[in-house]
Amino acid sequence: MTTGSIITMIIVLGGLWGGFAWLLRSAIRSEEHRDKGSGPQSTTG
């Protein structure tokens, strides 16, 4: 593989997978943080 291809691979895969993992983690953490202060959630509206 050429250096350019390796750099592109790192940027694309790192950006996609890293971005996805970071956003998912922060979404779950923020919910846990909020739920700590508000008690259990009902599953029916």
Added chain:
Amino acid sequence: MSEQREQFTSRWGLIMAALGMAVGTGNVWRFPRIFATNEGGAFLIPWLFFLFAWSIPLLILEMGMGKKTRKGLVGAFGTLIGRRHAWMGGFVAAVTTMITFYYSVVAGWCLRYFFTAVSGGLSRLSDADAAQQAFEHFATSGWALPFHLLAFGLGAWIIHRGVVRGIEKANKILIPLLAILLMVAAVRALTLPGAERGLQFMFAIDWSALGDYRLWLEGLTQSAWSTGAGWGLLLTYSVYARERGDLVRNSLVIGLGNNSMSMLAALAVLPTVFASFPTFEQAFEVATYSGPAATGLTFVWIPILFQEIPFGTFFSAVFFLALTAAALSSLIAMIELITRILMDLGMVRRRAIGVVFAAGFAGGVPSALSLNFFSNQDWVWGLGLMVSGGFFAYAAIRYGLNRLRADLINLPGNELTLGRWFNYLLGILVPVEFGVMLVWWSVQSFSWGEAWWNPFAITNLGTCLFQWGIAVVVLLAINRWLSERTLGPAGTHPGQGGTP
């Protein structure tokens, strides 16, 4: 009578369900072939650009509409922009419903190939010609019917169990399973001798190719079809979202997660193809082989190629199980979309699911028996999704983009909020993309040798206009009934911007 509406128990549950909606056969089946056909690495640039310029804005809009109105598509459009526009939600629902009919057939094909892979049956296929004959015989001889029934039955059974015990639980299993299976297949592919040639093809960018407008239009089309933006599926799931929860961040997770899965699938398929052939030309021909109803790479070549690598039977079973999980997780979102609309019309859930199951099986029978019919439906309603996306953008503009951000998106408690720039994205860029894409696909069809106006051709403009026209006429005729059943008699509901 007020319906007791279930809600996803957690953000994780909603995100898994929404990822299941987005990640489907478009990621595992369509993406690797389209990626290869469109210059390899250069395709990544338009594909990623339109993730942010088409798919994510529409996902945000859908999520906002579902959470705000707590209604399926018909009720959501009627509530947001007025009762006389409820038919637009009906059109989006009609497009997704027609796709559901043949999508279940595809899910059945995946199931059948998974069973055949497990039993070792795929190893009896001697070459690509034999594999193609076997597929065509299966897909047109009636054998696809029981698998279509099984796939739709599985989907309906999951929906019958409800939002939490059905949709949420199934996706909490299917999506991690899909990710693990694709990772296993990708690691296997990347450790084959010669796999680096596949990586080189995937990530070498030919900058001059970016001057070709077709590359951009293919990138837009793939992003629109793969993320499920504009289908109304995320809108439907958002009806069951909890009040709290950041819909901008959730939409970003869904968009990036969908494209991450597509890359995993491409890493499982393309290095395997390139490792299997000594020359670039041979590998390229296989990677871009469309075959009958665009099934060539997945159902013709993958069974052959996986048999030739060590532990091939195991890895082909892994691949087809991943494909089945992807298909099923999207199919259940489609069944829920139709069920939700019937429930909004006053039907109880159990009965609505029964109606959807019966109609869904019957509606898929022609596609399960004829690849020409399947191709026609895929063409007409796949292109119809562009119109659906256009209707969503119209709804946003009509409602008012500043008002939309204030009422539907930038809600209290959001960690990410959208500024005025989002108005330009949703109000100008998305409609322009919709117009350009629709014109381009229509012009493309002029060159395919069939009279463009013939309403009974397989893939031309005439058959699209004919079938869309029927849907629009019927929906306009019943618009009043639809909106009254969904939103109550006129005068009892604000019909525009009100909270139901």
